[in-house]
Amino acid sequence: MRFVGGCVRDVVMGRTPGDLDLSTQLTPDATEAALSAAGIRHVPTGKAFGTITAVIDGQPFEITSLREDVETDGRRAVVSYTGDWSRDAQRRDFYLNALYADIRGEVFDPTGQGLDDAQAGRVRLIGDAETRLREDYLRILRFFRFSASHGRGLDEASLSACVALRDGIDSLSGERIQQELFKLLTIADPVNVVQRMIETGVIAHVVPGAPVNAERVEAGFPLTSDVVQRLIVLIGGHGWAETLPALTQRLRLSNRVADRLSAAAVACAEADITASPAALRRGLYRHGPQAMSDALVFLAAEAGLKPEAWKELDQNLKHIDVPVFPLKSAGLITAGLTPGPELGQTLRRIEADWIAHDFSPIVIEDAIDDIAKQANIRGQ
Structure with missing residues (x-):
């Protein structure tokens, strides 16, 4: 079992890691059996995709079996399990995310380019960029997000592929697009990246x-x-x-x-x-x-x-x-106005006059006085 992905990448880049995700050569069933034998509570949160979540002292840890793609359609993949770390690495999105580390802290770089990219702040799609994107078009948005959060500029080859296949974003669910967009907008300074998304027409599909x-x-x-x-x-x-x-x-x-x-x-x-x-x-x-x-x-x-x-x-x-409008219908009735349609109309007129005079209480006082005078005249 090894740590994988973002937590390894962030440590290599000198950042504080977030979630600690793990990968294993065990199948999901074997992972569950091993956790049960160790007395560790676990939940099959994504078992269909190879992920079992172990819960230790209330802290969740996602453990995902090594996988390789059998079939992809741009939105989801059919996978098979493997014991080969290199095959698992090749199906990931960016070189800097295809890093693994054992419990001793030794880092493994199956692609041979992940460490260099992480240290250089370079976000590049693994292998043939268009092939990676056609496997899952969400990677277009992830490319821009990771370029904003972890990159020093945008890799031109990956950018060209994202622009060429930007229509693929249209096939993604709104929920997936929203999640990526909101993550992008939380980054401290995503301005240059968002501007490139606008200039290249990518944002029009988002x-x-x-x-x-x-x-x-x-x-x-x-x-x-x-x-x-x-x-x-x-x-x-x-x-x-x-x-x-x-x-x-x-x-x-x-x-x-x-x-x-x-x-x-x-x-x-x-x-x-x-x-x-x-x-x-x-x-x-x-x-x-x-x-x-x-x-x-x-x-x-x-x-x-x-x-x-x-x-x-x-x-x-x-x-x-x-300001809070202090006058109620009851106040107008007390002043002598008869309940009915005129009541609401008068209240709205007084409120509009009160707003127009910068919420002056004198406006309300004068209105009440006028209503009382009219009531007295009618009563005489």
């Missing part, structure tokens, strides 16, 4: 129909690390409210994220990064703090606002108290 803009990405991504706000910067633009339903469906976005995008689109129509405090208060009241922050980060990106200026604007936004 967020179809969205009015993406490379300059906006360059200006907007440094303003925020919030994944949804970066998504807004990426997909926002003229007419983007009309593209949201189809994009939401394509990416299988959660209701929470979809609602947030829709609210930001509405707020964008009214928000202004040069607005007065009164105008910002109106925006906060109508749309709420989250929608206003989302809209303003998009508009700041469009305007090319520098991070320092955006931070100041965002802080100002956070320090503005969102």
Whole structure:
């Protein structure tokens, strides 16, 4: 049994590893038998694909049998099990991910190129790049993500293959695309990579129909690390409210994220990064703090606002108290207004007047006085 993939790669690159994944020459059945004999709790989380998850002191460890592909269709593979580390390595995506290490820390590099690529920060598809991509088109998105997180630039041969086969992204499920896109957007500085995705037409298959803009990405991504706000910067633009339903469906976005995008689109129509405090208060009241922050980060990106200026604007936004309309229907009835359709109309009119006058309580006081006077006149 050996450690495999990301944890080995990250140690070689001087990074703190995340999940500790393992590989074994045992078949899944034999792995389960060995874990049972050792008294280790385990779950067949991905047994159909060769993976058994061992749980030790509450910590999960995925153990995957060595595999080689028998058949692929660009989305999933039929595999057979092998005892050959080299065959397992050859079916992996990038050389720097095809590294193994034993419990003593000795690193094994079956392809002979993984260590060099990891040390050089080079993300390259193993063997013939187009063959690797046709096995699983998700590797196109993984290439860009790993180039952003672990690469020093983009390998041109792998990039050319990704561009040539970018139509293959269309065959992937929305869930898989969403997961890769969100992982990309969490990376500290993915700007150059996302711009290349835009320039090469790859992004059009990731967020179809969205009015993406490379300059906006360059200006907007440094303003925020919030994944949804970066998504807004990426997909926002003229007419983007009309593209949201189809994009939401394509990416299988959660209701929470979809609602947030829709609210930001509405707020964008009214928000202004040069607005007065009164105008910002109106925006906060109508749309709420989250929608206003989302809209303003998009508009700041469009305007090319520098991070320092955006931070100041965002802080100002956070320090503005969102007013609460203090008047209820009962207050109007007490003042003398008769229950009925006029009640709601009057309440909305007073609220609009209150907003227009920067939420002044005098507006409400005057309205109540007028209603009371009219009631007295009617009663005489």
